Amino acid sequence: MNRLSEETSPYLVQHADNPVHWQPWDPVALELARRTDRPILLSIGYSACHWCHVMAHESFEDPDTAAIMNRLYVNVKVDREERPDIDRIYQTAQQMFSGRAGGWPLTMFLTPDEHLPIFAGTYFPKAANYGMPAFRDVLVRVESHFRANRDDVRGAGRQIANALDNMTAVDTSGPPAQFTRRPVDAARNQLGETFDNEYGGFGGAPKFPHTTNLDLLLELWSESRARGGVDDGARRMCMESLERMALGGLYDHLGGGFFRYSVDQRWAIPHFEKMLYDNAALLATYADAYAATGEALHARIAGETADWIMRDMQGEQGEYFSTLDADSEGEEGKFYVWTPAELDALLAPDEAAVAKRTYGLDGPANFEGRAWHLQVAAGNGEFAAPADPDDSDADLARRAREKLLIARNARVWPGRDEKAIVAWNGLAIAAMAKASRQLDSPELAASAARAVDFIRDRLWIDGRLKSVYKDGRARFAAYLDDHVFLAAGLLELLQCRWRTADLEFARELLEVVLAHFSDPRGGFFFTADDHEQLIHRPKPLADEALPSGNAVAALALIHVGHLLGEHRYLDAAERTLRASLPVLERYPHAHATMLRGIRRQLGPPELLVVRAEPGELEAWRSAVKAFRPDRLCFFIPADASGLPGLLCERRPGAQPLAYLCRGTECLAPIGDLEALRNALSG
Numbered sequence: 001m002n003r004l005s006e007e008t009s010p011y012l013v014q015h016a017d018n019p020v021h022w023q024p025w026d027p028v029a030l031e032l033a034r035r036t037d038r039p040i041l042l043s044i045g046y047s048a049c050h051w052c053h054v055m056a057h058e059s060f061e062d063p064d065t066a067a068i069m070n071r072l073y074v075n076v077k078v079d080r081e082e083r084p085d086i087d088r089i090y091q092t093a094q095q096m097f098s099g100r101a102g103g104w105p106l107t108m109f110l111t112p113d114e115h116l117p118i119f120a121g122t123y124f125p126k127a128a129n130y131g132m133p134a135f136r137d138v139l140v141r142v143e144s145h146f147r148a149n150r151d152d153v154r155g156a157g158r159q160i161a162n163a164l165d166n167m168t169a170v171d172t173s174g175p176p177a178q179f180t181r182r183p184v185d186a187a188r189n190q191l192g193e194t195f196d197n198e199y200g201g202f203g204g205a206p207k208f209p210h211t212t213n214l215d216l217l218l219e220l221w222s223e224s225r226a227r228g229g230v231d232d233g234a235r236r237m238c239m240e241s242l243e244r245m246a247l248g249g250l251y252d253h254l255g256g257g258f259f260r261y262s263v264d265q266r267w268a269i270p271h272f273e274k275m276l277y278d279n280a281a282l283l284a285t286y287a288d289a290y291a292a293t294g295e296a297l298h299a300r301i302a303g304e305t306a307d308w309i310m311r312d313m314q315g316e317q318g319e320y321f322s323t324l325d326a327d328s329e330g331e332e333g334k335f336y337v338w339t340p341a342e343l344d345a346l347l348a349p350d351e352a353a354v355a356k357r358t359y360g361l362d363g364p365a366n367f368e369g370r371a372w373h374l375q376v377a378a379g380n381g382e383f384a385a386p387a388d389p390d391d392s393d394a395d396l397a398r399r400a401r402e403k404l405l406i407a408r409n410a411r412v413w414p415g416r417d418e419k420a421i422v423a424w425n426g427l428a429i430a431a432m433a434k435a436s437r438q439l440d441s442p443e444l445a446a447s448a449a450r451a452v453d454f455i456r457d458r459l460w461i462d463g464r465l466k467s468v469y470k471d472g473r474a475r476f477a478a479y480l481d482d483h484v485f486l487a488a489g490l491l492e493l494l495q496c497r498w499r500t501a502d503l504e505f506a507r508e509l510l511e512v513v514l515a516h517f518s519d520p521r522g523g524f525f526f527t528a529d530d531h532e533q534l535i536h537r538p539k540p541l542a543d544e545a546l547p548s549g550n551a552v553a554a555l556a557l558i559h560v561g562h563l564l565g566e567h568r569y570l571d572a573a574e575r576t577l578r579a580s581l582p583v584l585e586r587y588p589h590a591h592a593t594m595l596r597g598i599r600r601q602l603g604p605p606e607l608l609v610v611r612a613e614p615g616e617l618e619a620w621r622s623a624v625k626a627f628r629p630d631r632l633c634f635f636i637p638a639d640a641s642g643l644p645g646l647l648c649e650r651r652p653g654a655q656p657l658a659y660l661c662r663g664t665e666c667l668a669p670i671g672d673l674e675a676l677r678n679a680l681s682g
Contacts, residue, residue: 001021002015002016002017002018002019002020002021002022003021003022003023003024003028003029004016004022004023004024004077007024008419008468008470008471008473008475009047009079009081009082009419009470010047010415010417010418010419010470011045011046011047011049011052011077011079011081011417012024012077012079014047014056015056015060015077018056018060018061018066019060019061019062019063019066019067019070020060020066020069020070020075021066021069021070021075022075022076022077023074023075023076023077024076024077024078025042025076025078025083025086029074029076030115032074033074033112033113034112034113036074036112037112038072038073038074038112039072039073039074039109039110039111039112039118039142039143039146040073040074040075040076040108040109040110040111040112040115041069041073041074041075041076041107041108041109041139042076042078042086042090042106042107042108042109042110043060043075043076043077043078043105043106043107043108044077044078044079044080044083044086044087044090044091044104044105044106044108045078045079045080045104045105045106046079046080046081046104046323046417047079047322047323047325047415047417048273048274048275048323048324048325048326048414048415048417049104049105049273050271050273050326050327050332051103051104051105051122051123052104052105053327054123055105055123055124055135058125058126058135059124059126059135059136062126064136065126065135065136065139068136068139068140069139072139072140072143073109073139073143074112080104080106081322081323081417081419081421081468082419082421082467082468082475082476083476084479084481084526085479085526085527085531085532085534085538086534087106088526088538088540089164089534089535089536089538090106090108090117090120091106092164092167092538093108093117093120093160093164094106094108094117094120094121094122096160096163097117097119097120097160098120098121102122103122103123104122105122105123106120106122107120107121107122107123107124108120109142109146111146111153111154111157114154114157114158114535115534115535116153116154116157116158116160116161116535117156117157117160118142118145118146118153118157119138119142119145121138124138161535161536164535164536164538165536168519168525168537168538168539176578177578177581177582179577179578179581179598179601179602180602181598181602182585183581183584183585183588183591183595183598184220184588184595184598184599186585186588186589187216187588187589187591187592187595188216188217188220188231188234190588190589191213191216191217191237191589192233192237194589195237196265199244199265199266199267200237200240200241200242200243200244200245200267201241201244201245201267202241204265205262205263205264205265206261206262206263206271207261207262207264207265207267208260208261208262209241209245209250209258209261209278209281209282211281211282211284211285212281212543212547212592212593213589213592214237214238214241214242214285215284215285215288215592215593215596216592216593216595216596217234217235217237217238218234218238218285218288218289218292218629219596219599219629219630220234221234221235221238221292222292222627222628222629223599223630226628238289239289239293239295242285242286242289242298242301243297244267245258245267245282246286246297246298246301247375247376248262248266248267248268248375248376249262249267249268249269249270249366249373249374249375250262250267250270251301252274252308252336253359253374253375253376253401254374254401254404254405254408255308255312255405255408256304256305256307256308257274257279257304257305257308257309257312258274258278258279258282258305259271259272259273259274260272260273260274260275260278260326267375268366268373268375269366269367269373270373271326271332272326272327272332272333272335272336272414273323273324273325273326273414274323274324275322275323276309276313276320276321276322276323276421276424276425276427276428277423277424277427277428277545277546278545279305279308279309279313279428279431280309280424280427280428280430280431280432281427281431281547282305283302283305283306283309283428283431283432283434283435284430284431284434284435286298286299286301286302286305287302287431287434287435287437287438287439288434288438288627288629290302290438290439291438291625291627292627299439302435302438302439303435303439303441306431306432306435306439306441306444306447309428309432309447310443310444310447312324312416313416314447314450314451315418315420317450317454317458318447318450318451318453318454319420319425319451319454319455319458319469320420320424320425320428320451321416321417321418321419321420322417322418322419322420322421322424323416323417324413324414324415324416324417325414325415325416325417326414327414327415328411328412328413328414328415329412333367333371333373334411335408335411335412335413335414336373336374336408337367337371337372337373338361338371338372338373338374338404339361339371339372340352340356340361340362340372342407343355343356343361343400343404346403346404346407347400347403347404350396351396351397351399351400351403352400354393354396354397354400355396355397355400355401355404357377358376358377358393358397358400359372359374359375359376359377360372360374360375360376360377361374363377418470419468419469419470420454420455420468420469420470421467421468421482422455422459422465422466422467422468422478422482422485422486423467423479423481423482423485423486423546424485425451425455425486425489426481426482426484426485426486426487426488426489427485427489427546427547428448428451428489429448429451429452429486429489429490429492429493430448430485430488430489430491430492430493431492432444432445432447432448432451433445433448433489433492433493433495433496434492436448436496437495437496442496442497445493445496445497448489448492448493448496449493449497449499452489452490452493452502452505454469455486456505458474459474459478460505461474463508463512464477464478464512465478465482465483465486465509465512466478467479467482477527477528477530477531477532478528479526479527479549480513480517480524480525480526480527480549480550480553481526481546481549481552483509483510483512483513483517483553484509484510484513484549484552484553484556485546485547485549485552486506486509487506487509487510487513487556487560488552488555488556490502490503490505490506490509491506491556491559491560491632494506494634495632495633495634495635498634498635498636498637498640500640500641500642500643503643503644503647504644506556506560507560507564507644510556510557510560510569512528513553514568514569514572516528516529516530517529518572519539519579521579522575522576522578522579523539523541523550523575523576523579523580524539524549524550524553524576525537525538525539526538526539526540526549541579541580541583541591541594542583542587542590542591542594543590543591543592543593543594547593548591548593548594550576550580550594551580551591551593551594551596551597552593553573553576554573554576554577554594554597554600555573555593555596555597555600557569557570557572557573557576558570558573558597558600558601558604558605559600559605559632561573562604562605562607562661562663562664563607563609563632563634563645563646563647564644564645564646564647565645565646566645573597573601574601576597577594577597577598577601580594584598599630600630603630604662604663604664605630605631605632605662605663606628606630606631606632606660606661606662607631607632607633607634607659607660607661607662608624608631608632608633608634608658608659608660608680609633609634609636609647609650609658609659610633610634610635610636610656610657610658610659611636611637611638611650611651611652611653611656611657611659612635612637612638612652612655612656612657613637613638613656614637614638616656617635617637617656619673620635620656620658620673620676621633621635623673623676623677623680624676624680626680636650638652653669653671655671656671656673657669657670657671658670658671658676660676660679660680667679
């Protein structure tokens with residue numbers, strides 16, 4: 001029987017009516033496979049995945065295919081957003097099988113007892129096509145191969161499991177490696193070699209934003225300015241990429257926010273799913289870019305993206321939802337694309353003329369030859385410069401956007417996955433807090449604080465964190481990313497508004513990480529020491545779709561360690577960074593977030609703590625508006641009590657007092673605003 005109807009994942013519930021006897025990954029399903037000696041067919045996807053929907057319609061809804069699956073396999077369906085541990089392991093195994101990058105849907109065949117890989121693939125068509133075999137043929141041949149070659153299959157599966165373990169091995173036989181700028185400089189050069197000088201971004205189609213690379217480049221440019229020289233190349237790579245993405249089809253010009261990736265090199269046509277984590281990362285980067293340059297385009301894009309998150313992706317309890325599907329009414333992109341006739345019907349003639357010219361509807365259709373996806377166009381497929389806000393056409397375009405958004409909202413919406421994932425919420429909390437500071441928008445910090453309170457109230461249970469919340473249920477033991485992304489978000493929020501409870505929450509999260517995720521060789525495993533035992537315990541160091549959890553852990557430990565004078569945190573961060581050095585030497589450009597941690601290890605962050613009466617704090621806050629990615633600023637009311645660690649020594653005086661430190665070197669308390677400005681500029 002199909003057991004998915006009681007699950008909380010929208011992706012799993014989508015398959016509850018399939019004729020396939022789907023099981024969730026749980027002890028019942030695993031025991032069924034062991035007892036019946038049937039291999040496991042593991043299908044991993046997520047609700048916004050277009051090709052997951054295609055394979056479901058072609059094969060999983062087909063009674064004849066389902067009959068084969070039910071006869072030969074125990075069929076297990078996994079939402080990769082709920083179980084990133086399972087997805088991470090078997091995605092890597094699939095890459096070892098095929099020699100190619102994986103993706104979703106992921107289709108794995110596993111032994112019934114040890115859950116070792118037998119065979120792997122991604123999307124399989126119902127009938128042989130695209131150079132791939134028919135899914136039914138794969139089902140029969142894999143099961144037959146397993147029955148006829150059990151020992152060989154198990155031996156090959158164990159070799160893959162051993163190879164997975166070897167990926168996390170750390171060589172401790174030699175002297176400790178030394179921290180240098182060499183991998184940072186090597187990454188900077190590699191990014192220059194892969195930068196697309198014509199369209200911005202890195203590499204060709206499909207083209208992803210790679211915000212971790214942009215964040216590193218922005219830091220390097222800022223560092224070069226502080227040292228009296230300017231890395232114009234780093235600035236150009238970052239700013240051209242941001243402008244191209246903002247003006248192209250990757251950005252939603254009506255509702256705000258970004259789509260997943262561009263299917264072409266020019267950022268023109270996206271894959272239309274919208275992910276919370278992508279938008280959180282891009283919001284933070286655009287906010288920083290505005291703080292660094294003062295460019296109005298960056299502020300507008302950041303503000304509109306934050307508005308989209310609050311309007312369309314935040315629940316009534318404060319939680320941030322996960323995704324919007326690419327499809328609506330069974331068609332990818334249908335919710336977002338337009339025709340000139342639709343604009344003529346909805347807009348005044350002068351508004352329609354400007355909107356067509358602005359968004360490229362006066363040229364050939366750019367989406368499947370029949371519709372237009374909006375992008376800011378200047379003709380010949382190029383993007384235009386931002387409109388002058390004083391231009392009358394800009395006002396007409398604004399009015400047109402408002403009317404088109406109202407009309408679009410009346411369409412059938414893409415599905416929204418309303419589960420709250422702590423890791424993604426942590427990224428969003430950090431981004432909203434950062435944008436609140438850079439854009440001077442306190443409502444964004446208030447939104448982030450609501451999300452923090454939701455997580456603390458609903459998912460922090462008896463001193464341990466759950467990973468996912470949906471339909472009133474907190475589920476799944478939290479992963480490394482959940483803990484450290486949330487801790488980093490709390491640090492960002494504390495720089496907007498002080499709540500001692502938020503600092504305590506961040507400390508508790510980091511203590512759990514040290515107690516349950518630590519690898520004695522350095523760094524942190526993705527799962528806790530009391531997590532379900534799988535065939536491998538990953539320890540990811542590289543940035544992927546999300547920043548590296550180990551890198552974010554190192555940064556959070558450095559920042560909190562210096563803020564509180566907690567040497568255990570600083571030592572753990574150093575061990576993490578040192579464990580990453582061998583792989584940084586080989587693939588520096590794949591570890592941009594870890595390289596930011598290396599920079600903090602080479603030059604500790606600057607920490608400013610101001611104690612003053614609440615009414616006086618804002619004037620001091622305005623003195624530190626300059627973009628300095630290596631500076632953390634905390635404005636603590638004079639009446640705040642119970643401050644931990646070194647903060648208890650940052651006492652208020654009869655007048656406001658500022659405490660400025662870099663690493664372990666601190667200036668005498670500063671009681672004059674002009675003296676603080678001089679100290680900061682020095």
